[in-house]
Amino acid sequence: MSIHPLPPPKEPTGLGRLPVARWFLVMGSVAGVVFLAGIVVAMMMSARARELTEPPAVAAQLDRLNMALIVLCAVMLAFGAGLAFMVRYAVLKPIDQLTEQVRAVAAGDFDHGLHVDRPAELAELSSHLDSMRDRIVSAWRETSDRAEELRRSNSELEQFAYVASHDLQEPLRKVASFTQMLEQRYGSELDERARQYIHYAVDGAKRMQLLINDLLDFSRVGRITGEKTPIETGAALDTALENLSATIEDTEATVTRDDLPKVTGNRLQLTQLFQNLIENAVKFRSEEPPRIHIGATRNGAMWEFSCSDNGIGVEPKYADRIFLIFQRLHARDVYPGTGIGLALCRKIVEYHGGQLWLDGGTEGHGATFRWTLPAAGDDDE
Template identity: 50%
Template sequence: MADRPPRFRSWTLRSRVMALCGALGFLLAALGVAAVVIASDSNDRIDVLTNKTGPMRTAGQSLDAAFVDQETGVRGFLLSGEEENLAPYERGRAAETQLIDQITRLNTSGDSDASIDADLALVRERAAEWRSAVADPAIAAVRSGGPAAGQAVTGASSTAQFDAVRASVSHLQSDIAIVRNTAVKAAKQTGSTLVALEIIAAAAVIVAGAALMLLLDRLVNRPVLALADQIRAVAAGDYDRDIAGRGAPELLRLAQDVDAMRRKIASELREVQQARAQIEWGNAQLKVQAEELTRSNRDLEQFAYVASHDLQEPLRKVASFCQLLQRRYSGQLDARADQYIAFAVDGADRMQRLINDLLAFSRIGRLTAGFTQVDLDRVLTVVRSQLEERAGPDAEITWAGLPTVRGEEALLTTLFMNLIGNSLKFRRPGIAPKIHVTAERAGDEWHLHVRDNGIGIEAEFADKIFVIFQRLHPRETYDGTGIGLAIVKKIVEYHGGAISLDTEATEGTAFAITLPTPKPDPGTEPGGGSGAREDFVSAVVPEPGAEATSVPDAGSGAGEAPDQRPEAEPR
């Protein structure tokens, strides 16, 4: 394509295709016009044969027969003298006049032939001479003197005159035949020319079509296929391959646009690869940090457990001696000394409860009796029984439709003990507390709701209440350690569920708990070994003289749990 003129290379694909189609259309139009002209001429030639020379030939033959009829009628009349034998003569004269007029009219239509006009004039002249010299005198003689008189009028010259008439008619027929043969030859030539033109047109169409296909293949198909091959190579992953177009300006612009898109994709791909490398590096760092955080949390829980456990012995001694001082010297010292001793006893008691709660919090998930089928109806029955004295005669603790779930009965008992215990603690003054627990299934989860008619919790504290050591009320208003709901959340999450404050509740406090439904094949349960159970029981059973923790013995069902709910401001 390098040998093309620069001007042609600047043509658009549409211009090139339009030029090719225009050239082909012009060729076909020229051939069509020529075919129409030749076909029209052929029709004219055929029309001359059909409507002029043919009828003229027939009329010439009929004219000869008309003269023969006239001669026959005159001869019969001369022999018989009867008028009816003169009828052929009369018919022949009428036919003569009609046929001569017809030939004259046909000859004057289109291109007239002078020889035919001359022949017609000669026929008229000789026919008139024969009638004036032979036919009319003989007929008049027969009518006046009979057949013998008529025969006397005719002689040898009459035959010669009639032969001259027929000779002129024969010459007319010859000239008509010449005109007809000329028209036939012209029609055949026109037909041959039309056939040749059709052959040329067919060949031209075939050649032009082949040329158009070759040009389209060169101008469109090959450049497009070459561009498509390059695009497929890029699509296969060779993003560094340059895309170069050739051919029409549209294809060049398309190649440039595709190459620009390739460069953009390659640039973005490099950015994505860099970002992926950074993300992978970040994930590796996060994994390391997560492992370190897990180890740190485990160490922290172990420290809290050990520290709390080790603090119990000296704290029990402090509490015991403070209580001995209070019992033995109460009233014997001044009022300020009694007050100081009371402060010491109260502080030791609160410190013991805090240590027990920390121990309970650290044991969740570490010391376990294993998951079993737990009937929540039975759990709520145990909880209500243990809280009956604290609830008082006017409290209502009800539930309906509670399911059986997989979990640790001791932990689930602590869960409801804390929630219901808090509902009893944070009751509205002068109003009997009402606590209701419901459950409904949603897919693979149980949705539990614990509702009360207490003072409620503001929605803005929905997340804060589950943080350890968070309190919403002064210690003087509501006693507690601020760990209760943190223990509740940890128990729920340990069972694969979630807990949240229902901020749409219009009265009191409502907690929403989700727990997974029991699987047909429970599989491996966390820490279900007998050794773990023995450790769990030994860890939660208090030593002699110590207070019970908020997590009961795994084998006893539930123990007395102190109030451990974070204090909340009224709604």
């Protein structure tokens, strides 16, 4: 198996640029030179002593000393050669083998085994490295299988979305339209209970259409979207308010805002985010006319937005539940909807790399939702 190679290793700095072999060579050469210099100095001193008038016993002792020095030199040279041979074949060569094996793995051949026989420390190190490589490869293969399964699942989901947006909605439209035609044509012959049944059928078909559309919007986030570009959030909010103009006018709602910044994102989705949050604030209003404020403050590389209202509010114990799909805190006949709105908002924010949460620090009536979005690259602090 071959996958993308790893990036090249970092270049060593300072004395670390020299390989181990050169360190041994340099240190061995210095030690050899010093040792030979000591031998030469000792022999010169012995020769100087010989030139002096000394008894024969002293001369014989000096001869024996010279011989001992020669033997010692020979032994040390043999020992140095043996040490060099041992370092070469017991340390440097296994290091070279392990280095070549690691280079092969780093180049992309992750099935290449890592193993050296000597010395014991390198053998243990290579065993640990090979075990780590094997676990990484196993996890990579499992991830690849899951990614392939996810791609297949996404393909099936796209096919389902197409069916849901066309084939599924057509029977619902027919049920609603023909049921309404039945009421128009035979309304005078039907009693109150029959008309109530017709109303239930039409209402159920319309709610099913709304649920299908909301599910499609939820499934499209992160799959069928445009590129993320620098966007003026004020323009996205203007579009959302324009879409909700009739609702805002009917409820006499007031929407205020701070100076909104530029962020990196998808304009269509951010418009939908503002629209859902404001629509929620209008829907869950109190007896007073809705007052909604959109704020924004800079927090490092992110902008933190807020949507505050004077509505009925949310109890803190439901702060997490309201973001789950199909979760409702009120009966459908009191507050209509599919229970997908806030789940869709959180998915949009997380797709943009931010977070959405209910502010638990607010006091009194109303609710405050906060979310973060990445600031555009050319945005100033």
